[in-house]
Amino acid sequence: MWSVVLTLTLLLERFASALPVSTAVDLFQEIATTAPDHRFPIIVDHPLQPLGMSKSVISTSTIPTNNFYTNLFLGSRQQPAYLYPYSVWWSQGTNSDYGLAISHTTASQRVFGPNPSANPVEYYYNPVGICSVSFSAAEFDAGMTMSLGSPTAFAVNVTMAPSTSKYGHGRSLYIPLVQGTGFITGIYFNLRPRFNSLVGFQSLTEKTSPRNGIKKYVAKLYDGTSWAIYANVPNGQTFSLSRQSSSSIIASKDVYNVIVQIAKIVDGSESAYDAHAGKYAYHARVYGSAVGSVGTATINYWTLQANNAGNLLLWLLPHHVASMKKGALGFSIDSLSRGKMYAFSTNQIVLQEELPTGIQFEPWTSIPGQKATYTSNALKLITSAAASEIAEDFNAQTNLNSMYYAGKALDKFAMICYVAHSILKNAVMTANCLNKLKQSFALFANNKEIYPLYYDKTYKGIVSSAGILTGSSMADFGATYYNDHHFHYGYHIHTAAVIGYIDTALGGTWVKENKEYVNTLIRDVANPSDADPYFPFSRSFSWFHGHSMAKGLFESADGKDEESSSEDYHHAYAVKLWGQVSGDQSMEARGAMMLAVMRRAMNAYMLMNNTNTIQPQNFIGNKVSGILFENKADHTTYFGTDIQYIQGVHMLPITPASSYIRSPTFVGEEWNSLLSGVAPTLTDGWKGILYANLALYNPKSSYAFFSSSKFSRNYLDPGASLTWYLAYAAGVGGATS
Known part of the structure; x- marks a missing residue:
């Protein structure tokens, strides 16, 4: 009935x-109402079947x-x-x-x-x-x-x-x-x-x-x-x-x-x-x-x-x-x-x-009065960094057994290509970077990576085969069981948007050739319509809660959760940009709407400035919620308790969307109360993440760090490049000479 x-x-x-x-x-x-194409092998029965649902309910x-x-x-x-x-x-x-x-x-x-x-x-x-x-x-x-x-x-x-x-x-x-x-x-x-x-x-x-x-x-x-x-x-x-x-x-x-x-x-x-x-x-x-x-x-x-x-x-x-x-x-x-x-x-x-219609590919900041300062010295430093990083082996860094880590690496190289094309305007450098990146991306677009993606007919989604082939439900962060899909696929979608943006500007047809693959990833994480019988509506983003839930098919006494607000809004930003380059006005506007809703919700529940009256007053000093569950907030991460992990996982990756969500006031409070004494002591990639985030509040200090002769590449995590960090900090007013 x-x-x-x-x-x-x-x-x-x-x-x-x-x-x-x-x-x-x-x-x-x-986006579409057709079945995913033959490149995705079919899993008829997911290893974890939904209990209490009839075969008819599951199939329909x-x-x-x-x-x-x-x-x-x-x-x-x-x-x-x-x-x-x-x-x-x-x-x-x-x-x-x-x-x-x-x-x-x-x-x-x-x-x-x-x-x-x-x-x-x-x-x-x-x-x-x-x-x-x-x-x-x-x-x-x-x-x-x-x-x-x-x-x-x-x-x-x-x-x-x-x-x-x-x-x-x-x-x-x-x-x-x-x-x-x-x-x-x-x-x-x-x-x-x-x-x-x-x-x-x-x-x-x-x-x-x-x-x-x-x-x-x-x-x-x-x-x-x-x-x-x-x-x-x-x-x-x-x-x-x-x-x-x-x-x-x-x-x-x-x-x-x-x-x-x-x-x-x-x-x-x-x-x-x-x-x-x-x-x-x-x-x-x-x-x-x-x-x-x-x-x-x-x-x-x-x-x-x-x-x-x-x-x-x-x-x-x-x-x-x-x-x-x-x-x-x-x-x-x-x-x-x-x-x-x-x-x-x-x-x-x-x-x-x-809607944040003005936030596109180029560096953007919400700091009043700031603008790009690409001085001759800044362009020289960016060119040097780009030449070095474009010479790296793209395939070695992207052909990995994890969609997440592969996506981070692909996205890193995408932003280097963007800088070469749109900021340095160096045609030779752009062509070299773009050709290498297209080749690396093609491995995934053809579904020939180490753990190919499958289409699951039980829950109607694109899942990693890692959990099936290894027998571990937590392989690739639980991707076979729908953990973190928006984090993982967000990097790949953003990479595609950047490739498409550059290729289209150069007169290419890459977007048309790769549209179905990228759209399929979006249908998995952010399907906009229940008219699509092959994917659930909005798997990740909750239009009720105003942000996504990362936990998939794992029983949890405290309910669903998310620990990386930044990788969440990065996926919405990626959807917006892919909609723009692929000519899908609905997708572009929807990505922008998701960002706008996230901005309001995340600054209420996850990113807490000193005037926050929503979270308990004896908790807001943490500045970020850490892992926000439906029943709990825990200032920690799933991979460690160091302060740079807890704060940094809500920062990465730094993109033009970062300053839209993370206000200068919030970033300043977080830096001054929790990070200014920690960041100088670090020696790994988290140091780069913290200083890149500093550009959202103090771009000159951020640029000074990345342009210093004492800068070490040890400060770059696998998803970050010196090229982009320099270009972004300078692009929001950080370069002075």
């Missing part, structure tokens, strides 16, 4: 979106791999889905509770450590497993099942059913999990509703009905919190709840098609809950357009039933609120790791941003 509703609505909206809409550019125009769906509910089909299936501001999980018998457990924790419950008195603290997290209320049924026991259907970017349908051997077929609890909705909704079919609590029910009180056909109860828990329970009861049925024990509330009898909605009561919320009870969301989809330099993306929630308010009650994150013109209800609730969420009466979340 619900899949039919979803399918029909999709068809109607696709038709509507095809109608002419003035001269606006559609941000979400599909494009299953998201990097979003909020993947814990529900991985491993034990008991880890939380982070349905902001709540967390929910399949309770399989904890304290005799069977069903979908619901938890909400407040800022006062956060755990700070390892020294909670430190400022800044290293990490904070929210306790997990505190079941305040669960959706259950008298028929649920150890034989119950949980299946998943209609998996999309914003929602998944959960169906819980009792043992068929004991109760037969036709009994189920349907729960649409939709990100950001004010109520968690469950619909009972031929079951006797039960609601359990690990915290314990102190009392249950029936309240005045807010609407004909809706019954209202308030359960007060022993921790002092109260939860509203609304039941939308069809005509001809009766429904009542009673407190069976301190851990259980139960309905008087079996019911059919009774819609129950649960929400935690916070200050000022109860009357708004009354007004919004009855209507629920079962799906959401994002639409958008760009008109000139203004982009608008709207997350549209699809609803069923009715309420007094006429809209849904939605919880919005801080970066959403700036674009919302109306609907604020005046109260908030704590989120898990992204500050407070604010209640709105609306069926849409509107994101409107000024």
